[in-house]
Amino acid sequence: MNIKPEILVITEIPQPMIDTLERHFVVHKYWQQDAETQLRDHAPTIRGALTRAAKGISTSLIEQLPALEVISGFGVGVDATDLDTCRRRGIHVSNTPNVLNECVADTGLALMLAVTRKICEADRFARAGEWEKAVFPGAWKMSGKRCGIVGMGNIGHDVAQRAAAFNMPIHYFSPQEARNSTWQRHDSLVALAKAVDFLVLTLPGGAKTHHVISRDVLEALGPDGILVNIARGSVVDTEALIAVLQEGKLRGAGLDVFEQEPHIPPALRDVQNVVLLPHIASNTAETRQAMADLTINNLVSYFNDGKLLTPVV
Ligand code: 8YV
Numbered sequence: 001m002n003i004k005p006e007i008l009v010i011t012e013i014p015q016p017m018i019d020t021l022e023r024h025f026v027v028h029k030y031w032q033q034d035a036e037t038q039l040r041d042h043a044p045t046i047r048g049a050l051t052r053a054a055k056g057i058s059t060s061l062i063e064q065l066p067a068l069e070v071i072s073g074f075g076v077g078v079d080a081t082d083l084d085t086c087r088r089r090g091i092h093v094s095n096t097p098n099v100l101n102e103c104v105a106d107t108g109l110a111l112m113l114a115v116t117r118k119i120c121e122a123d124r125f126a127r128a129g130e131w132e133k134a135v136f137p138g139a140w141k142m143s144g145k146r147c148g149i150v151g152m153g154n155i156g157h158d159v160a161q162r163a164a165a166f167n168m169p170i171h172y173f174s175p176q177e178a179r180n181s182t183w184q185r186h187d188s189l190v191a192l193a194k195a196v197d198f199l200v201l202t203l204p205g206g207a208k209t210h211h212v213i214s215r216d217v218l219e220a221l222g223p224d225g226i227l228v229n230i231a232r233g234s235v236v237d238t239e240a241l242i243a244v245l246q247e248g249k250l251r252g253a254g255l256d257v258f259e260q261e262p263h264i265p266p267a268l269r270d271v272q273n274v275v276l277l278p279h280i281a282s283n284t285a286e287t288r289q290a291m292a293d294l295t296i297n298n299l300v301s302y303f304n305d306g307k308l309l310t311p312v313v
Helices: 015-024 034-047 061-064 083-089 101-117 119-127 152-165 189-195 215-221 239-247 266-270 286-307
Strands: 006-009 024-031 046-052 070-074 092-094 147-149 171-175 198-201 224-227 254-257 274-276
Touching: 006 015, 006 034, 015 024, 015 286, 034 046, 046 286, 061 083, 070 286, 083 092, 092 286, 101 119, 101 152, 101 224, 101 254, 101 286, 147 152, 147 189, 152 171, 152 198, 152 224, 171 189, 189 215, 198 266, 215 224, 215 239, 239 254, 239 266, 266 274
Parallel strands: 006 024, 006 046, 046 070, 070 092, 147 171, 147 198, 198 224, 224 254, 254 274
Antiparallel strands: none
């Protein structure tokens, strides 16, 4: 009889995903039961973990799982898990790259349009019956404006292609060179911000990119500029963002991610010219299914063949 490997699922995931996992593994639901009891009873035999990318797995939990061999992340970002600890312990880590590129890029464009054309404000105005009393104030044009992208990875490329279809010249700042040589590369974030109307963030989170979108960068973007964040909340200095919005030094912002999510600072919620989303960029039925399949198949492949399909470590 085959003994199923034991895995710990850190964050809540949809029931169909659990059902599939249970065909291959003994599944422990970390979010459901008292963590202390669960660790006391199962820690020595847990060989795999599954977690949402944005949540990761804490270093102290990794340290409490002596038999842990593999962590499968549901999402592309790996900034919330301490990869150095994983390397030191010989723990393999995977993520779900590429399957979510299109939906994340679509969300970027949706935020650009929503902020520029005041789509959410206009919806609130129409719903409240305000149209019967007044004309909705004008918004701004998006087509033809300059689009700046920070981080020209796969998602950055998908944003650029979509923006190019809106006749937007593409500028970028990134360690990777873009696949399209007509897109203009800049050698600093401030230089990029000065050259564009939109700054769209598609760079990875983590210590190296913490608060790289500083007050200087936001002021360089200027009073007609719009910031869109579909990366990680940690890349933006939130206090500086709130200040420039309050002072009228930035036209607006569209944000899917936040530093302390799910908490959104009240001062940011009070600003009118922002569109705020609860981290939904990859949250479509089709993409979440593809992410779920890849997250599970990484674990199955690891335990059957010793190989991850999309390894990070
Ligand atoms: C995921 C994300 O939806 O992939 C990532 O890194 O941030 C999102 O696309 C989220 O992590 C899933 O919980």
